[in-house]
Amino acid sequence: MHALVTGGAGFIGSHIATELLERGHEVTVLDVLDPYYDLRIKERNLELCREAGGDRFRFVEGSVTDEKLVRDILSSHDVEVIYHQAAQAGVRTSVENPKKPHRINTTGLLTLLIAADEFGIRRFVNASSSSVYGEVEYLPYDEDHQTVPQSPYGVTKLAGEHYCRLWDEIYDVPTVTLRYFTVYGPRMRPNMAITNFTSRCLNGDPPVIYGDGQQTRDFTYINDVVDANLTLLESAECDGEIVNVGSTRTITIEELANHVIEETGANVDLEYAEPKEADARHTHADVSKACDLLDYKPSTGIREGVSKFVDWYRQNREWYEPLVRGTQQTRTSPSSTS
Template sequence: MQVLVTGGAGFIGSNLAERLLADGHRVVALDNLDPYYDLNIKRRNLNTCRKVGEDRFEFVEGSITDESLVKEVIAGRGVDVIFHEAAKAGVRPSVEQPKEYNANNVGGLLTVLETAADNGVDRFVNASSSSVYGVPEYLPYDEDHPNHPKSPYAVTKRSAEYYCNVYDDLQDLPTVSLRYFTVYGPRMRPNMAISNFVSRCLNSKPPIIYGDGEQTRDFTFVDDVVDANLALLDTDAADGETMNIGSSDNISIRKLAEYVVEETGADIDIVHEERKDADARHTHADVSKASDLIDYEPSVDIRQGVSRFIDWYRENRDWYEPLVRN
């Protein structure tokens, strides 16, 4: 099968591409190498895919907003399935750059959707986000929970879901949107909470919590997210649907920081700073819909995942370690 992974040099995209290649598929990764974080990490991600896929892997550098390039990639390579992981990331930066986020996350998605529909792609899998829910009216979130996006990033993700639904209904393009809940693991963006906590602890600096630490997150290990995506290669049961992809539980940021301190063996105290606006107070996924439709079952709890990430971090510290803020 010929698969296109947009955002294929990124954290989730490269992990997905690597697994697709290991399963024998042909993969083309389209990525504009946005310097939102260290490009050396993205280049290493691509090299990992090349080693696994050899002549079955191709990287194309460019933007999903480039219509001619997107057409060349999809039509020229006979793409069967698209995993759309490309997006301008970050809730907080989107507040300062709403137009840029809309142009990429909505305009770019439309470019890929339209081209997919025009060229008979079998399935389009869209990476969405738990941020579409906003302030919870109840927890855990199920897919019927009202949407109250609280950032431009969240608005773009909800808009993308709507467009996927329209193309599924009107353009005969099977689409599925997966709402990810705080994905983490090896090769994760170095500016995320877990990587920041680990980096600071291993450098004898205190983890910094923004706010009181009682805010909670549903952290999802990247292998579980990849499993959910791969399940969609073999079934049409979820076509036209939007599903939560989360873990088995949620955890407070304070408890997470305490886990990291304990697992790294650091002898330091946790520091609190002012809470950032636009951050959700709580997230927690009800994954029963994904369980029913694609047999999704999260397999890695947060303690196991933190331990596995720390082991990976130690082994790859020489090239991965993010700059530790003072």
């Protein structure tokens, strides 16, 4: 099987790509290499793909908005499955520059869907976000909860979900949308809460919490997200569906920071700062639908996951930490939801 993974040099995309390659599939990664964070992290992700796949791996640098490039890839490589992970991430970034996420997250997705119809793609997996829920009516969120996004990023992701539904219904392109709940793990973006907390603690600095620390998040370990995605290689029961992918449990940001302190052995206290605009107060996934349709069973809780991440961070500190420390001022919110 040949898969196209858009955004495959990024955190989630590269994990999906390497797992596909390790299972013997062919993979083409399309990534624009946007310097939203240090590109050396993405370059290292691509190295891991090459190591896993050898001549079964191909990297194409370019944008999902490039119609000709997308068509060339699909026409020349017999792609059967598209894992669409490319996106302009960042809730607060979208508030500052709403045009950029619209172009990538909406126009780019539409470009791919049109090409998927033309070339008979047998499965299109779209990465969405818990940011589409926005205002809380009840928790945990099930897929029928109202969607009132509180940021331009969330709006673009919701628009993408509707496009996928229409392409499944009107054009018979088998689409599935997975709504991710705060994914974390090795090689995660350096401007995420767990990364920043870990870096600061290992350097004897206190974690900085924006707000009162009572915000709650459903953090999802990367291996569980990859498992959900790869299950869709075989399952046809999800065609046209939108499915939550979370961990089923929540933790406050304050508890998370204290757990990182405990895991790193740091002798520091917490610091607090003003809350950030557009960050959700709470997220919590109802994954009953994923369990029913995908036999999804999240296996890594937040405490075990943080322990694994801290161990990985220590082992990779020499190359990873300078990139984290260099980008911490880019986005230090404790509550990214993508």
